Amino acid sequence: MANAYGLVASPAQAVRGKNHACTSIYRSTVISTRVHCSSNVEGAETLGAGVAASESRVPRLLSKGCKLVGCGSAVPSLKVSNDDLAKLVDTNDEWISVRTGIRNRRVLSGTDSLTALAAQAAKNALEMAKVDPDDVDLVLLCTSTPEDLFGSAPQIPRALGCTKNPLAFDITAACSGFILGLVTGSSYIRAMGFKNVLVIGADSLSRYVDWTDRGTCILFGDAAGAVLLQACDSDDDGLFGFDVHSDGDGQRHLNATMKQKEMEHVAGSNGSALGFPPNRSAYSCIQMSGNEVFRFAVRAVPQSIEYALQNAGLSASSIDWLLLHQANKRILDAVATRLEVPSERVISNLANYGNTSAASIPLALDEAVRSRKVQPGHTIATAGFGAGLTWGSAVVRWG
Numbered sequence: 001m002a003n004a005y006g007l008v009a010s011p012a013q014a015v016r017g018k019n020h021a022c023t024s025i026y027r028s029t030v031i032s033t034r035v036h037c038s039s040n041v042e043g044a045e046t047l048g049a050g051v052a053a054s055e056s057r058v059p060r061l062l063s064k065g066c067k068l069v070g071c072g073s074a075v076p077s078l079k080v081s082n083d084d085l086a087k088l089v090d091t092n093d094e095w096i097s098v099r100t101g102i103r104n105r106r107v108l109s110g111t112d113s114l115t116a117l118a119a120q121a122a123k124n125a126l127e128m129a130k131v132d133p134d135d136v137d138l139v140l141l142c143t144s145t146p147e148d149l150f151g152s153a154p155q156i157p158r159a160l161g162c163t164k165n166p167l168a169f170d171i172t173a174a175c176s177g178f179i180l181g182l183v184t185g186s187s188y189i190r191a192m193g194f195k196n197v198l199v200i201g202a203d204s205l206s207r208y209v210d211w212t213d214r215g216t217c218i219l220f221g222d223a224a225g226a227v228l229l230q231a232c233d234s235d236d237d238g239l240f241g242f243d244v245h246s247d248g249d250g251q252r253h254l255n256a257t258m259k260q261k262e263m264e265h266v267a268g269s270n271g272s273a274l275g276f277p278p279n280r281s282a283y284s285c286i287q288m289s290g291n292e293v294f295r296f297a298v299r300a301v302p303q304s305i306e307y308a309l310q311n312a313g314l315s316a317s318s319i320d321w322l323l324l325h326q327a328n329k330r331i332l333d334a335v336a337t338r339l340e341v342p343s344e345r346v347i348s349n350l351a352n353y354g355n356t357s358a359a360s361i362p363l364a365l366d367e368a369v370r371s372r373k374v375q376p377g378h379t380i381a382t383a384g385f386g387a388g389l390t391w392g393s394a395v396v397r398w399g
């Protein structure tokens with residue numbers, strides 16, 4: 001089991017003390033180093049086949065801080081209520097709302113595109129931050145449901161009208177994707193000198209739900225949310241601490257694995273051999289042992305948040321908001337109780353959207369910021385958990 005704690009010191013840590021031992025090693029060995037990193041060929045105007053050249057990443061100083069300066073979200077227009085689901089499977093509004101807290105969810109329909117939703121969320125985040133799309137130098141699309149097997153992230157800068165082709169790639173980590181994207185984005189800023197990183201969480205699990213399985217189809221919805229992470233002086237650092245994990249042993253509790261479509265192979269005839277050519281593959285629907293995932297979440301998430309808080313030199317009583325992956329209200333309540341965070345400091349919007357996987361944290365953050373619940377300077381403890389199994393936490397300052 002991986003167990004990586006956030007090791008980069010924030011100024012807040014220096015003030016608050018309790019730094020992880022590795023923090024000082026990091027600072028003493030790396031602070032004055034320069035790195036050379038290039039995501040593209042330098043000096044060529046076009047790369048052939050109509051591919052435009054991008055600016056080379058010039059060497060920049062390390063050990064900057066990063067802060068969250070903009071957020072945005074987008075949801076499909078089709079709303080599906082618990083009563084709608086009761087027409088598909090043997091369930092009812094009371095069972096779903098009591099056991100999960102969910103009342104409605106949004107679902108992609110017709111020609112709706114997840115990539116377009118992700119781009120809209122990113123656009124809203126850039127507008128809030130007043131940052132031009134051409135000033136973005138990295139786009140991380142956290143999704144387990146891309147619309148291209150090879151990743152959808154490079155389509156986001158296109159949709160935003162970027163002319164400089166920033167580096168863009170997907171991160172696949174299910175419902176923990178946004179937290180891992182945040183940590184990855186901060187590393188690109190702190191260790192490689194990137195300046196404006198779009199971290200987008202977007203998922204359309206509705207495309208992989210078995211709509212005849214009442215144990216899963218009631219939970220999930222589709223959405224996109226984005227945050228703009230920006231380089232700043234280390235004194236202004238807004239990522240105070242983090243903690244990330246994965247455990248492949250738990251995959252059996254939640255997965256949507258590859259299944260092969262049966263094709264006939266005649267060994268030896270027409271140049272084919274046994275098992276070759278390979279069968280065409282597709283993903284199966286989501287399989288979940290709800291009870292097991294529930295137990296995992298209420299055990300692992302509070303512990304992870306405690307590690308991240310410890311790393312930040314903070315206690316649960318000093319955070320302004322607890323913002324968990326929106327999976328089940330009972331999980332949110334159990335984690336808040338364990339951390340002794342009062343319910344009025346727990347951000348929750350899952351009644352309206354259900355579990356939107358990697359989108360749930362930035363979607364809830366965006367609503368809370370736009371409704372002025374979350375104010376600049378507020379400290380948020382946030383955590384994601386889900387398939388993989390993966391889980392992780394980050395303690396951040398908004399603005």
Ligand code: UT7
Nearest residue numbers: 090091092095099175214215218290291293294327328386
């Ligand atoms: O992003 C992370 C992803 N996943 C999660 O976070 C999921 C975590 N787990 C959960 O949220 C909950 O386990 C569920 C909401 C999935 C299920 O709730 P539960 O309280 O654990 O219910 P259960 O599976 O133990 O089922 C209790 C009863 C069963 O009936 P019997 O055997 O007691 O007669 C189920 O057959 O409820 C029945 N049931 C339903 N009844 C009406 C299960 N699903 C439904 C349903 N409507 N949709």
